[in-house]
Amino acid sequence: MLKGGYKGKILRLNLTTQTFSLEDTTEEMAKNYIGGAGFGINILMKEVSPTADPLGEENKLIFAPGPFTGTNVPCASRIAAVAKSPLTGAIGMASSGGYFPAEVKFAGYDVIIIEGKAEKPVYVYINEDKISFRSAEQLWGTKTFDCQQMIKNDLGDQNIRVACIGPAGENMVKYSCIINERRAFGRKGLGAVMGSKNLKAIAVRGQKEVAINDKDAYKTARSVMNKAMKESHVLYSMFSNAGTPCVVDLAGELGILPTRNWSDTGEWIPVDKLGLEANNEKKIGREHCYKCPVGCSQMKLARGGRYAGMLTEGPEFESIYSLGSTLGIDDLDVVITADRVCDELGLDTISAGVVVGFAMECYEKGLLTKEDTGGVELKFGNDIAFMDLLLDITYRRGLGDLLAEGTKIAAAKIGGGSEKFAMHVKGLEMPGYDVRGAKAQGLNYATSYTGADHNRGYAFQEIFGIPIPEEVDRFAYEGKGKLTKWNQDVRAVTCDCATMCAFILDMAVPGIATQNTASLLEAISGLKFTAEDVQTVGERLNNVAKVYNTAAGLTRQDDNFPERIMNEPLKDGNSKGECISQENLDIMLNEYYEARGWTNEGVPTEEKLRALGLDDLIGLLQDK
């Protein structure tokens, strides 16, 4: 049984039988996967068939914090959630911060596996060794903030931490999320997986400390980390004070802030209305994750007109794009309000906004009519129609029912060429960087194991101009295959497995990511880790995920873009004229597959799998 950093226990909850069991986490798991999504994806691979129905009883939902979660390590209070995604059919992985992650460790668990399906709505209360399945029939229908408070009141303990779904998850909106506090396990529809299992919430409470194996070594590793964080040019100065909205200005400057469903990027750059300064005017406070000195979450308050008094934690850059610029909306009060509304309904802000932006373009092009919209003028910039549509999506009413299926399925149903501007990869709606002007970011969207995901291999080299591991030209195609592999592997191990915040990566704190993870791991767990070992864990995770997705039926043809990215060059701004043709995508893909040691079809080779100790996965790839 693992100790230092780890709690040594997997809690398995069966909703069908309403029973639980305990298993040990092992040294082998720790060495090969470290924790977090590493544990989660490893377990998914073993226990959920790649061809399983994501909303069927056979899917499982796995929560796993990292080995540093619950310690004093900064930027480490995060937890991964893993299931097969109902939105993409690929691996669904999302992580969240706040206090819930640490509480899972304090309750005594490295992993919580949720399997089966409750006959009627339930929530689970995990109070250290005491596990109870409680009726959630009365809670069904409540929004996420109300639900959390009602559970705390029901259990008579305000210190309980709750992760729950809103009405969107209950109604299995394909991009519904899981909310803890004001934070989201946002993407890939993990809320719908909870909804499909009739699981409204997981409430956790515990007081078990997380042990440190070697306190001196730990002190040394932490002081190295703290020093690097203090020396960062952006971590405290920018992310503490302003959070991610600074990226709006950056993306505007680079000409890669998508606007009006990516139809006119570069022509209309609403940085003055949606950028850093505008955001700072709305700021009324900050929130910190457990033991995080950064506190990047900005609390913002809308003060104008019909949105006066609406408060949200955020909006992050991605939501400013998805709930603002891509909808042709440049009123930050609308974005703040929609962000809050999405959090309370349990909708992923990125997908919800992008799918509405897609519908707006369909309407403007005549592919959707007033007959489809119930008489609503669904044009870009119509904030009231947008707000109403968020409710219609959540409750699956009218056009909302179709849009609840996600952009990919909506485009297939609407037809008329709308697939060309359906902004998704593998069904996952695209985050807010116009990859036509950032090629490695684009390759990452095309190849990430979760679909178009800024969180799997963010090309900070292109966005922030940081020359690590080397200087790059954001418009070049060559070298982007190798770079994307490197970005994805570092990110996978640092953020997905060790569940560190992305702000510990090189974009904010240059040069420490893998070494820092290794040093902390050794000090805290007592297991031996070098920076190379750590990098390999990242590579291993990306290979396991690729095997799973391949076995699920995904091929090289799914590592792609919407046609708009390929055929419609950016119209103005500092990326004017750029797009990524199929030919250029192929150049990058070939290099990427080669760097990964995969076949030209993007399938991991036996050799690569054996080199990573993944021999047992080889059988899954027969006929691929």
Added chain:
Amino acid sequence: MLKGGYKGKILRLNLTTQTFSLEDTTEEMAKNYIGGAGFGINILMKEVSPTADPLGEENKLIFAPGPFTGTNVPCASRIAAVAKSPLTGAIGMASSGGYFPAEVKFAGYDVIIIEGKAEKPVYVYINEDKISFRSAEQLWGTKTFDCQQMIKNDLGDQNIRVACIGPAGENMVKYSCIINERRAFGRKGLGAVMGSKNLKAIAVRGQKEVAINDKDAYKTARSVMNKAMKESHVLYSMFSNAGTPCVVDLAGELGILPTRNWSDTGEWIPVDKLGLEANNEKKIGREHCYKCPVGCSQMKLARGGRYAGMLTEGPEFESIYSLGSTLGIDDLDVVITADRVCDELGLDTISAGVVVGFAMECYEKGLLTKEDTGGVELKFGNDIAFMDLLLDITYRRGLGDLLAEGTKIAAAKIGGGSEKFAMHVKGLEMPGYDVRGAKAQGLNYATSYTGADHNRGYAFQEIFGIPIPEEVDRFAYEGKGKLTKWNQDVRAVTCDCATMCAFILDMAVPGIATQNTASLLEAISGLKFTAEDVQTVGERLNNVAKVYNTAAGLTRQDDNFPERIMNEPLKDGNSKGECISQENLDIMLNEYYEARGWTNEGVPTEEKLRALGLDDLIGLLQDK
């Protein structure tokens, strides 16, 4: 210094100087006023001139729990708030339940006096002996639920209890309230008093137990109380399971449920849509005040259309009337939503609804036009206009700015005879019993020290048909003066001073109110009290309050009704043909003044004041 039950301390907070001081509560205070509003009004009388500007720096806001608050006595976790009311110019008193009241005791205080005015927005954190004045500049503008959560996060303690104002209080809406948890110090604009002082919130935390003087006597008194509560025919069976919405059915049956601004009562009785059964369909849970076994607060969830997912604690009967029937609205989802919206904005539900109902009638009669409403069709039943108007009132926009002043001032400005159907007494909007069919309830509205207030001398004899102290005919005028005095005195001492819940009164638990208060007081405090002593405290409070109001300029002419009550008989139903003419009101008033030992002008006599030990107040009534 008082002990058993009492904490012995008054905390005086000066917002101007941001300093605090401590004083002792005394045996004399306890004997004469018991606690709660008794303490508060006694202090207001001593320290705030009856002619003070309610929104000026000289007004004070006094919070005081009762001697049983924080003990295991059921139905006792309540706290009074007292100030001069900006809505009525008379004494403003409102109380609230939940956990905040007990927390004030645990922090060590019988009374908190707030005086002066902060230069910039602040909140006060009271952590037992540690008092801090903290900036609330960033919190200014937040809604009440968000504000409470932000303060808990700011102070890093989820067990803190907070009472705060919303934007309505900040903007000094004359009927803005103070919210703790989901509960309100609802009426008379005490939120505006906080707003005028730049005080956003009071956060409290403590762990000091409330002592019991004689544990055996306490056990005996409590078991008598528990037994009586168990024997009640309605307490658990009705109020636990359904709360106050059962009164909708009762009022409908009696023909006294006001509808469409009291214009058509009896003709349209929407009990099927707004009554007990309809409410129970929306119910998803209950909330309890600290140590209360009853748990009358029903959590209700709207599920339909645009209001889907809205949750509220309540709505209580009064809000079903004010946010529903008096607006011509019979959709309970609208009522639930408006109740939640009012709680979050910090608006008193009764006044907010009644003033909008008044405006709707003005619009229907042509006294307000689309020019006044900004193009809105402000007819009875228009729920969307109603919701928008709640925001406009809160932010004082357009017509909302006028309506934010309350029905009395709005009617004076609108003119055109609208005063006749401006449903208030002394500026306080009328609660939901059409007093034309319940004469003692009417006399209570006319004479309560706070204006038209169902909480000061509720005539349960007429509404519930309970023959205590004797059987009454609800249509009769004779005897109602004496009855109203009795109701007001019992209520004043039991609920206002001892801060017990109204459900401990005879309508729910017959025959124990004053004796129970006396027995508990003796056992807990060690001070001697008979039932007669207790009744006298109630009478004393009503006299002190009347002296204050008289000195503030109120006369017999203010103990009145809107003309509609006098001249427009009810049109149908089981009170058909009833109204209360000036002549009949005078019959009741004369009897009431006589029973009280007041002059024919409604002024307390020297003799009466001396008999109650209030000699020092006599000077205030010179020239009256």
